[in-house]
Amino acid sequence: MRYGEPDDLFDRPEVPVRPFEFDADVARVFPDMVRRSVPGYAELVGLAGLIARRVARPGTQCYDLGCSLGAVTRSILRHTAADVRVVAVDNAPAMVDGLRARLRDVEGADRVEPVCADVQSLSIERASLVVLNLTLQFIPLADRLALLRRIRAGLIPGGVLMLAEKVAVPTEQEGAFLQVLHEDFKRANGYSELAISRKRTALEQVLVPETIEMHEQRLAEAGFSRHCRWFQSLNFVAWVAWT
Numbered sequence: 077m078r079y080g081e082p083d084d085l086f087d088r089p090e091v092p093v094r095p096f097e098f099d100a101d102v103a104r105v106f107p108d109m110v111r112r113s114v115p116g117y118a119e120l121v122g123l124a125g126l127i128a129r130r131v132a133r134p135g136t137q138c139y140d141l142g143c144s145l146g147a148v149t150r151s152i153l154r155h156t157a158a159d160v161r162v163v164a165v166d167n168a169p170a171m172v173d174g175l176r177a178r179l180r181d182v183e184g185a186d187r188v189e190p191v192c193a194d195v196q197s198l199s200i201e202r203a204s205l206v207v208l209n210l211t212l213q214f215i216p217l218a219d220r221l222a223l224l225r226r227i228r229a230g231l232i233p234g235g236v237l238m239l240a241e242k243v244a245v246p247t248e249q250e251g252a253f254l255q256v257l258h259e260d261f262k263r264a265n266g267y268s269e270l271a272i273s274r275k276r277t278a279l280e281q282v283l284v285p286e287t288i289e290m291h292e293q294r295l296a297e298a299g300f301s302r303h304c305r306w307f308q309s310l311n312f313v314a315w316v317a318w319t
């Protein structure tokens with residue numbers, strides 16, 4: 077399977093729109109899809125590696141939760157030493173197959189443990205870094221706090237969580253403005269009106285964004301002592317949170 081194909085999944089009017097799923101079709105086009113859909117995606121991936129370089133300690137593990145094809149995993153590998161392991165987890169079999177394929181010629185790939193599992197039932201231990209890059213938004217709302225608490229419990233003292241999410245903007249004018257600009261970003265990246273509208277429908281009830289305030293409140297409730305919001309591009313925001 078090739079994983080670099082152009083994303084035309086939502087350009088087919090004859091295919092009924094169904095709820096978005098990380099299946100083999102999405103895995104095949106994922107690098108193109110995410111680059112053209114998420115403003116700042118390359119920076120998020122690059123910065124995850126730089127954060128790992130600062131916080132990873134010898135003998136500890138970095139977790140890439142909802143790793144898809146492993147862009148963050150590879151970024152962490154590039155910036156960490158041989159005594160740091162990377163646990164790359166996704167519950168979509170097509171993504172984990174793609175991750176393994178894309179790790180084949182990567183230096184240090186023997187430090188990666190690919191895991192096909194639900195992050196909600198994963199044991200997290202000796203973690204110096206946990207990354208949730210655009211993953212928490214797909215976890216049922218009622219389960220998000222419990223997941224963050226388990227992550228917090230699995231981090232070593234001084235360990236950090238990197239969280240990046242699409243956010244909801246509650247104020248009418250600003251919310252509408254950022255949504256329009258995000259759709260302009262997709263248009264500028266070659267997506268058709270049809271594709272933009274069909275994907276919007278497919279993501280409803282599947283990707284459930286929350287406000288910046290809700291995320292920050294939950295980080296505190298999950299036991300993180302402090303957090304820092306370090307990135308925003310349109311309606312995509314990232315934080316680090318410390319144990």
Ligand SMILES: C[S@@+](CC[C@H](N)C(=O)[O-])C[C@H]1O[C@@H](n2cnc3c(N)ncnc32)[C@H](O)[C@@H]1O
Nearest residue numbers: 098142143144147166167168194195209210214
């Ligand atoms: C938008 S993608 C993440 C992108 C990826 N982190 C990156 O930086 O390229 C969301 C991923 O989370 C995975 N995912 C969603 N819910 C999950 C769960 N409960 N357990 C494990 N993986 C999950 C999906 O299969 C998908 O690959």
Ligand SMILES: O=C(O)C(=O)C[C@]1(C(=O)O)C=C[C@@H](O)C=C1
Nearest residue numbers: 109110113114210242275279283
């Ligand atoms: O919000 C959108 O329209 C998106 O396309 C965003 C998003 C994401 O944030 O995960 C949704 C699904 C794909 O995984 C790639 C990008």
